[in-house]
Amino acid sequence: MSEYKVDYFSKYYFYEEEDFLEKIEDGNYILNQIKESNRFDYKGHSFKYTKFGNISMGDTKRDVDVVIDLEQNKITINGENAHLDLIYKFETKELEDHMRIATRISEKTDDISCLLYVNNAQSKSFIKDLEYIKKIQEDRMNKR
Known part of the structure; x- marks a missing residue:
């Protein structure tokens, strides 16, 4: 985790x-x-x-806690379960002191675009974890 x-x-x-x-x-x-x-x-x-x-309509939060549990294939954002649709959109862009990650997040009634700004000190491991989750999502999609 x-x-x-x-x-x-x-x-x-x-x-x-x-x-x-x-x-x-x-x-x-x-x-x-x-x-x-x-x-x-x-x-x-x-x-x-x-x-x-x-x-x-943009809703931005600062200093957000994200927990990625690779064993459970689970992402938690500020204590709430989240499903990032990484197989549909997963774009990264290196900025001066951050990595910007663009993806979609599924909520009960909508698929919503989202951006995550991760500081460079932790961006490589964060992206590596997201790539792992993306692979699991792709594997599940291909099994259908």
């Missing part, structure tokens, strides 16, 4: 404008704000238009 402290963990939810107004509290207010400035921070979330014309 490996324990990590991830500097930033961001989840991004994407909405068409009509769905956004139905699903998001204060949707009209937020929509008016992002139409003026293209980005608006509100109640702990960041809202903006994407290059595809839909709306993204």
